[in-house]
Amino acid sequence: MSTIQRTWKLNGKKVSVRGPAGRRLLDYLREDLDLIGAKEGCGEGECGACTVLIDNEPVASCIVPIGQLADGTEILTIEGVEKKRAGRLLQRAFLECGAVQCGFCIPGMIISAYALLMRNPRPTPRAIRAALAGNLCRCTGYAKIIQAVTLASSRLPVPTKRK
Amino acid sequence: MSKAASQPRRLVGHGMIRVDADGKVRGQTRYLNDIRYRNVWHGVVVRSPVARGRFKALTLDPAFDWSRVVVATAEDIPGENVVHMHDRTMPLLGEVGGELLYRGEPVAVVAAKTLKLATEAAGHIRVEVEELPPLLTLQETVDIFKKTPKRFVSMQDKNIVKGDLAKGFAEADEILEAEYWAGHQEQLYIENQGIVVFPQKDGSILAEGSLQCPYFPVNELNDPLQLPPEKIRVRQTPVGGAFGGKEEYPTMLVGYAALPALKSGRPVKITYERHEDILFTPKRHPVWVRYKTGFKKDGTLTAIECDYILDGGAYLTISDVVMFRGILHCALAYRCDNVVIRGRVARTNSMPSGAFRGFGAPQAIWGIESHMDAIAARLGMTPHALRRKLHARAGDTTPTGQVLSKENGATECLNLALERSQFAQKLRQSSRGKLRKGQSKYYGAGLSFFAHGAAFTGDGEAKFQAKGRVELARLEDGRPGVNIRVSSTEMGQGVHTIFTQIAADAFSLDPARIRYPMADTGLVPDSGPTVASRTTMVVGNIVHRASLDLKAQMEAFASLHFFRGEKARLENSQFHAEGRKPLPFGRVAGKMLDELGEASGFFQFKLPADIRWDQDRFRGDSYPGYSWAAHIAEVEIDPITCELEVTRVTAVIDVGRIINPILAAGQVEGGLTQALGYAVMEKMATGKDGLYDASRLQTYIIPTALDTPAYDIQFVEYPYSFAPPGGKGLGELPMDGLAPAIANAVEAAIGKRLRTIPITPESIFDALHDPSGATP
């Protein structure tokens, strides 16, 4: 398998990556960088526990080979999200609303919710449900997660409309 | 002293933020696969390729280099090849010469430095088996049960008998008989199973991993490993969901990993990936339940006869107790003088079924709550009028002869649920197979009403006498605090938080000074497994009482050492004595630790003396307490595609004292969502090849955020007064009763009763289009 050499921006910092092109991004993050917030729940792109942001899009990192990510790709993991205002608001709201149970799905959930709030700071409950539909949670029944995202959104400053 | 300070702050009843949530939202909590172990080998399980067969030989490919791996087979088991669960029939590994009883039955464990190498090596092991004809499904065994009952193999039988069944049927105006089916259900915790076993120099083992019941492996593997309980130490890592799935099964994983670990002297870790986890760990038992009921024109139930058969799989494991809990819930919630319930556990050549939230009760309640609606329909009564008339209340006698105590919110749950959901009106709006004016979809509302017995079945708690401790300790900041030492595991349900609340109130201490370290059998007394909705009720009481014990010791110490014999009391983290300046908790606790070295409070749970249970006759007080609930489900069904949407669920619940309303509501929402999956989505059966026919997330579909209805959850509190703070058991109840409420709503929507779950668009289509199909 071919070896790649890339430079990405990971959680705001430059990283140089070397390795087999087919290596899963999830393994690289967890094994090489000890960024263990992204979890493996299925390894098949179905559960969302491994979700990270790639160029602002939530993606299942278990099905992304590192060779697919070009130089300059921006990656944000749960470890980087808390440096962002919306990320901190989400974490706080998840605590306050009791949206966390076993916690295994939560980093992926927060990443997906963060991506939503970046796109749409005032989502409707329906839009929140749709944005989280790729993140399975077996504990909470989603109600308090949806409530938490709504709460975080209400605390985000109203975006100013640009002409 | 200010007025506020004289009012001790109370945490029980408040939605305190979870003590474990911060690490979880930040992605910092380390679950098993996040822990960096050094020099740990990876184990892979080699399995039977057939559902049933004579195990002829196990051969290692001579062309493969075996020097870099360790292979453990039944020959490497130091002692007797048997895992001691509820019986002693299941081997740890299949043995050459013996019979293999299910596809996937483990026959060897391979370990190597990397998972890749271990997996590769496992592929070079040949398992030779002479195939025998298997009996794969519950359907086949029920056919045998009906046609040739003598040939039906039951691993465990138990009957409940109350009154005189023949007399009851003789008194009846009408008799209604019907059968109900449910398939497997997968727990689908998002964190897969995993265990690591470290062999110790003295020959003992230390295991840690994702599990609910640390004392199970300690007491179940003594025979095969030839280790006494004190030489098997087990501790939990943070658990990413369990729901019963990590109750009895982790014992097997500890056993599998221990064999190559003991053989090689190296730590061995076994973690399953999703596919293997779904295929080869226990599921909820499929059920067949048949009710024959006699009743009078006014609705009085004169007789209930019930057969309840579970598919236990190839070995009993814990299925006897699942069946016991099942039959105890088959006719629990209604008044009837003449009852016979027969419970059986069928043996099939499939993966042994196991624990899953509800533990036999959801299967029972699925049957009886569907059947109650069928009776109401036959009588021309509304489902709620029938339940209002018949539901059990304080002073009534259960099928096993238990008189229900006053701590019983049954009537209030039922009435409040009907009122909150405006059920009578909703029922009138139901389509019954004809779209009404303004409806583009069939609409229906359905009701269920039920109880859930809290804690171990029968005399379980009386015999077990769970123990727990709280102790003074130096916390990580060096200041003194309190450690809670019980074996209840945190798996998401929130026990670390609610026990912190209970201890804080008992001491009257700032919860920031209280810790609840992960359960570790080397450090905690056996307060029992984290199962059976017993944790808040039983172990919560232990924490409360042990805290009061230590508090009294501290007050005596403070009085002696700081207040010259003046009586001291601990309140709001300070010790007070008449006419003295209050002392902070840490002063007294620190001096106690310095002088005594250690100090702890202890409590052992004993049931009230008047609780009686006869296990042989299955009579008496089957549970120390009961939780109650009424659910109302509303559904919409597309008349063309038959797609079903559950739009709203109203749940009114009495689980006794609510320790933390936010966590309690979260338990209910999560449980209801699992029950929603059970009712309408999660379809799984044993296939012809002996494997579950849905073994990936693409095929085994659980609810997503788009599938869950609006939940209206309301608690009514009838606390269990014997065991303060008075919880009655919450964990399982939300899984119990939603499926029949949905089936009843489907009946209201399309005018046909479906008697198999999950109810899918296909089964609705068939019911709508097959004139001979399901009818009430």
Ligand code: FES
């Ligand atoms: S682990 Fe990546 S989607 Fe499940």
Ligand code: FES
């Ligand atoms: S909190 Fe357990 S899976 Fe979501």
